[in-house]
Amino acid sequence: MCRSIDTKVIDSRSAENGRSIRRRRECIECAHRFTTFERASYQPLVRKRDDRLEPFSADKVRAGIEQALADRPVPAGTVEALVLQAESLFGPETSVVSAAAIGDTVLAGLSATDEVAYLRFASVYKDFTGASDFEREMAAIKDRQ
Ligand SMILES: [Zn+2]
Incomplete structure (x- = not known):
């Protein structure tokens, strides 16, 4: 797992009853795969x-x-x-x-x-x-x- 910030999304689906998006990402540099949960709503x-x-x-x-x-x-x-x-x-x-x-x-x-x-x-x-x-x-x- 490198420190590259360049990733591509290889899968994207709704999660947490639509409150977030689960994205499967792959690092462009080293092909390491990981998952992010991105909340649509802004949370201060x-x-x-x-x-x-x-x-x-x-x-x-x-x-x-x-x-x-x-x-x-x-x-x-x-x-x-x-x-x-x-x-x-x-x-x-x-x-x-x-x-x-x-x-x-x-x-x-x-x-x-x-x-x-x-x-x-x-x-x-x-x-x-x-x-x-x-x-x-x-x-x-x-x-x-
Ligand atoms: Zn990497």
Whole structure:
């Protein structure tokens, strides 16, 4: 089995009740044969801090943002706008985005929206363990202003 990326398809059939296509491929360089399962639908994935991949869930992002913004005086549509910002990290060429990038995007959006919500989200996202974490984050906010 070589590292060639040139392959030809020698057989192609529907699999997983039509959710993917099973392709039998042959390497043009060395004639090694292998099977691929190609999913027709695009599946955005999130790479967690421990490197595990999990399907991107807009609902999960929305829940985190709603929790941070609970009872805060922000305009209607703020939550959806922030969820959309997170979703827009994915594109046709980008099906895997790190959880850190999503968290940073939400944090940037919240810091421009509401300081309390920003700190709430940061405390969960950055695993704050004590008052000093909040003080450091407050100082960082002040520096940006
Ligand atoms: Zn080969």
